[in-house]
Amino acid sequence: MSMHQVTLVEAVRLAALQEMRRDPTVWVMGEDVARGGLYGQYRDFLPEFGAERVVSTPISESTIMGAGLGAALVGTRPIIEMRIFDFVMCAMDELVNQIAKIRYMFGGQARPSVVVRMPHGIWRNSAAQHSQMLESWFVHLPGVIVVTPSTPADAAGLLVNAIRSDDPVLFFDPKNLFPATGDVASVIEPIPFGKARLAREGRDLTIVSWSAIMPAVEQAAATLAADGIAADVIDLRTLWPWDQEAVCASVARTGRLLVVQEAVSVAGFGAEVVATVLETLGPARVKAARRLGAPRIPIPFSPPLEDAVKVTPAKIVAAAKAAMG
Amino acid sequence: MEPTHNIRRLMDLYRTMSRIRAFETAALNAHKEGVVPGPLHVSIGQEGVAAGVCLNLTTEDRITSNHRGHGHALAKGAGVQGMMRELFGREGGHCRGKGGSMHIADFSVGMLGANGVVSGGIPIAVGAAQGLKMLRSSAIAVCFFGDGAINRGPFLEGLNWAALYNLPVLFICEDNGVSAFTATDTVTAGPGVIARAASLGVPGVTVDGNDALAVDEAAGRLVAEVRGGKGPRLLHAKTFRITGHTSTDAAAWRDPADVAAAKARDPIDRLGLLLADRGVATADLDALRLAVFEEMEAAVNDAKAAPWPDEAIAYEDVQDVGAVRFSGVSA
Ligand SMILES: Cc1ncc(C[n+]2csc(CCOP(=O)(O)OP(=O)(O)O)c2C)c(N)n1
Ligand SMILES: [Mg+2]
Numbered sequence: 001m002s003m004h005q006v007t008l009v010e011a012v013r014l015a016a017l018q019e020m021r022r023d024p025t026v027w028v029m030g031e032d033v034a035r036g037g038l039y040g041q042y043r044d045f046l047p048e049f050g051a052e053r054v055v056s057t058p059i060s061e062s063t064i065m066g067a068g069l070g071a072a073l074v075g076t077r078p079i080i081e082m083r084i085f086d087f088v089m090c091a092m093d094e095l096v097n098q099i100a101k102i103r104y105m106f107g108g109q110a111r112p113s114v115v116v117r118m119p120h121g122i123w124r125n126s127a128a129q130h131s132q133m134l135e136s137w138f139v140h141l142p143g144v145i146v147v148t149p150s151t152p153a154d155a156a157g158l159l160v161n162a163i164r165s166d167d168p169v170l171f172f173d174p175k176n177l178f179p180a181t182g183d184v185a186s187v188i189e190p191i192p193f194g195k196a197r198l199a200r201e202g203r204d205l206t207i208v209s210w211s212a213i214m215p216a217v218e219q220a221a222a223t224l225a226a227d228g229i230a231a232d233v234i235d236l237r238t239l240w241p242w243d244q245e246a247v248c249a250s251v252a253r254t255g256r257l258l259v260v261q262e263a264v265s266v267a268g269f270g271a272e273v274v275a276t277v278l279e280t281l282g283p284a285r286v287k288a289a290r291r292l293g294a295p296r297i298p299i300p301f302s303p304p305l306e307d308a309v310k311v312t313p314a315k316i317v318a319a320a321k322a323a324m325g
Numbered sequence: 326m327e328p329t330h331n332i333r334r335l336m337d338l339y340r341t342m343s344r345i346r347a348f349e350t351a352a353l354n355a356h357k358e359g360v361v362p363g364p365l366h367v368s369i370g371q372e373g374v375a376a377g378v379c380l381n382l383t384t385e386d387r388i389t390s391n392h393r394g395h396g397h398a399l400a401k402g403a404g405v406q407g408m409m410r411e412l413f414g415r416e417g418g419h420c421r422g423k424g425g426s427m428h429i430a431d432f433s434v435g436m437l438g439a440n441g442v443v444s445g446g447i448p449i450a451v452g453a454a455q456g457l458k459m460l461r462s463s464a465i466a467v468c469f470f471g472d473g474a475i476n477r478g479p480f481l482e483g484l485n486w487a488a489l490y491n492l493p494v495l496f497i498c499e500d501n502g503v504s505a506f507t508a509t510d511t512v513t514a515g516p517g518v519i520a521r522a523a524s525l526g527v528p529g530v531t532v533d534g535n536d537a538l539a540v541d542e543a544a545g546r547l548v549a550e551v552r553g554g555k556g557p558r559l560l561h562a563k564t565f566r567i568t569g570h571t572s573t574d575a576a577a578w579r580d581p582a583d584v585a586a587a588k589a590r591d592p593i594d595r596l597g598l599l600l601a602d603r604g605v606a607t608a609d610l611d612a613l614r615l616a617v618f619e620e621m622e623a624a625v626n627d628a629k630a631a632p633w634p635d636e637a638i639a640y641e642d643v644q645d646v647g648a649v650r651f652s653g654v655s656a
Contacts, residue, residue, distance in 0.1 A: 025460075027459065052459055053459075055490075057486070058482070058485060058486060058489065060482035060485065060486060062448055062478055062479045062482055063447075063448040063451060063452075063479060063482040063483050063486050065448070066445075066447070066448020066449050066451070066452060066479065066483075067448050067449070067451045067452030067455055067483075067486060068452055069448070069449055069452055070389075070437075070448065070449035070450060070451060070452025070453035070454070070455070070456065070466070071452040071453065071455050071456035071459070072452075072456070073387075073437055073449065073452075073453055073456070074387065074453050074456035074457050074460065074462070075456065075460060076456040076459055076460065078452075093442055093445065094445075094448060097441070097442050097445065098440075098442070098445060098449065102438065103642050103643070103644070104423055104642045104643055105420060105423055105424045105428040105430075105438075106419070106420045106423075106424055106428065106430040106432070106438055107418070107419065107420035107421030107422070107423050107424060107642055108421065108641065108642040109419070109420070109430055109431075109432040109433075110430070110432065110437075110438070142643050142644075142649075143643055143644055144644070145644065145646060145647060165645075165646065166645055167644040167645050167646055167647075168644075193646050193647065194646065194647065240647050241646060241647035
């Protein structure tokens with residue numbers, strides 16, 4: 001199969017393009033999508049699919065989300081574009097009380113087959129309302145799939161699977177990584193949910209992470225390797241379902257776990273990973289289990305302040321060394 | 326005399342309203358008896374709206390509803406046994422006992438669900454209309470909500486959206502004058518729902534919601550316009566909720582004169598008088614009302630006897646991938 005190097009934003013563009021060509025019931029709705037979307041992730045969709053399937057909407061997040069659900073209930077498969085994750089707060093009823101509940105409340109009569117795309121994370125000094133990572137909130141929400149890719153190939157393959165999924169999928173585009181490049185196949189195959197990617201192999205320590213912070217984790221792992229510490233680096237790719245087997249098997253080998261998250265560490269998904277590993281393996285088999293994330297403060301604007309909050313390769317190296325004892 | 330209404334159509338309206346009244350009464354009594362868990366929002370006094378609107382719809386048409394949804398579901402053709410069992414939380418309920426009164430739904434007849442969130446059904450109906458249009462369906466979406474819902478954002482967003490994309494959706498504002506326990510006009514600025522709709526490009530008409538014929542006629546015209554591709558329309562039906570907000574609200578807070586006046590305008594009695602005028606024997610009307618009473622009594626008895634759902638059912642219908650399975654051991 002032929003591969004080509006593309007940016008992450010191009011990879012997800014190609015994935016959505018492929019699926020809209022394959023299935024005429026797939027369509028995209030959201031602010032500015034007919035103009036290609038805020039990041040160009042829908043560039044050139046309008047001329048190919050027309051205004052009925054590439055719908056630039058009013059700035060009406062409740063209705064973008066709720067209308068997407070309604071359209072799914074009559075048999076179409078909308079991609080609901082939230083533009084920037086933080087704006088989903090204006091559509092929380094439609095997401096949490098409606099989309100996530102409708103199949104259950106109605107005893108299986110409804111299939112809310114939607115993909116909600118929410119580009120998240122710290123990005124270009126955008127301050128507190130355009131930088132959040134609250135993906136852990138949604139792992140707590142029964143009824144949805146939570147997807148958090150970090151590479152072009154994973155983002156593309158997971159988006160294909162998301163569009164084909166009958167379950168509602170919350171797709172967190174790592175917006176700061178949109179310019180990052182990687183190989184993507186010319187025919188994008190779906191990547192199953194709940195299967196982690198082993199980014200690097202090592203026997204001393206397991207580092208678990210996901211989404212936009214992954215490049216920093218890999219950089220840190222390279223530094224650690226130069227210092228004689230070999231880390232297994234696991235990119236979870238999806239947080240619900242998540243690959244508990246892969247993580248537990250790795251920690252069973254290494255005996256040490258570090259979870260790295262861009263999000264606030266307190267009550268973040270890292271806590272779930274640590275708890276699951278300890279429950280599964282028992283404390284005797286785990287010599288260290290640590291979390292690294294942001295302090296529990298909003299994301300500040302000023303570059304030095306934003307930098308201070310960020311998880312960096314240096315902080316990851318330090319946390320890993322602390323875990324080595 | 327209404328020339329467009331033949332006796333059969335009048336009897337259809339009368340039967341639907343009577344069935345709703347009988348269902349609501351039976352459910353309310355069962356609740357008082359303690360066999361229906363959770364609160365009920367019944368629509369006694371408002372039956373003319375559901376009956377008059379839904380008489381103009383096909384099974385293919387979709388409706389969304391609010392928390393007071395039993396009447397809408399029945400008028401759309403939802404199965405009574407599945408509804409009553411759902412209210413009772415028993416096996417065989419339309420929602421397998423996971424929805425109850427506030428989430429009554431029967432997708433097999435295009436009833437896309439009641440909703441526990443005020444105005445929650447509006448974006449859903451708008452999106453259903455958008456999907457139907459995209460699929461080149463001749464079906465339309467109809468959205469029932471109360472007068473309280475026009476003060477939430479989704480009302481404004483949804484009407485703007487429907488007009489913008491010229492969607493086949495009919496909005497029904499079922500105006501009983503109250504938002505739970507507060508008179509809606511004391512918490513609503515401006516000239517009201519019709520003006521708000523007009524300002525968003527959605528033409529609307531007001532009818533006496535306690536006159537089922539007037540509702541039927543107005544809805545018939547609006548449904549034809551919506552189905553004909555003319556875009557969204559709004560029907561503002563003024564009515565009165567004779568019983569309390571919920572099954573536990575005795576509504577003692579209300580002015581007895583208002584309630585007495587409303588009872589004098591009872592939509593079922595009014596249509597009964599008209600039918601008698603048109604030569605239908607009172608005995609036939611009484612027989613009909615007895616028959617629907619017996620139908621609902623049988624539904625209550627069936628629901629009482631139905632088994633409770635298995636614990637494992639609580640774990641079903643969550644999601645396909647990443648579903649948590651029942652361990653077989655109670656938590
Ligand atoms: C968003 C939201 N806020 C508040 C409530 C609580 N509540 C339930 S019904 C109701 C009154 C609704 O009034 P209206 O829409 O006119 O319907 P009615 O009860 O009169 O039929 C309220 C406030 C709710 N369910 N949802
Ligand atoms: Mg009301």
